[in-house]
Amino acid sequence: MPTEWKLFADLAERAGEKHVRVDASAGDTVGDALEELLADRPALAERVLEEDGEELRTQINVLRNGTNVLVEEDGLETELEDGDELALFPPVSGGSVERR
Template identity: 40%
Template sequence: MNHSITVRLFAQLRELSGIETLDYDVPAEGLALSDILVDLRTRPSLAVSLEGVRLMTAVNQTMVREGHHVVPGDELALFPPVTGG
């Protein structure tokens, strides 16, 4: 059985990395969102777009914090904070 989540990047994160979506393997019991973010920031293809950026995160279209527990089948969305003018 495949134990993965789908990670979607939005806005400048997508533009800088050139990545729209990626599959990310997680254990069957899941993983803390904070651990996933630490790992993603070490990947060469994502390091530049995620370095020093405060991220907003959503799992299954619900805003979550870094303490959230992500399980196989979830969809994780990463995007920069939205600002208005």
């Protein structure tokens, strides 16, 4: 069963759409799914990877079922399970919040 990535902000713009299916399934890793995504949508690579093309930029957030795998799981080595939802977020910068 293919895995779907949800892409946000400029990542969706670079990919040309907000949802991209890749050939990764249960037993594969988040890193495998990310490799498939970047192979399918090479315009994302320069935004997601460091200049060496190997390391993930530190500001990029990778979520599996709403959990940041880089912080709370096994990073890109996190194993996929059937039905997992993957998401890729660029850095989020906030503005001020007006409180009343």
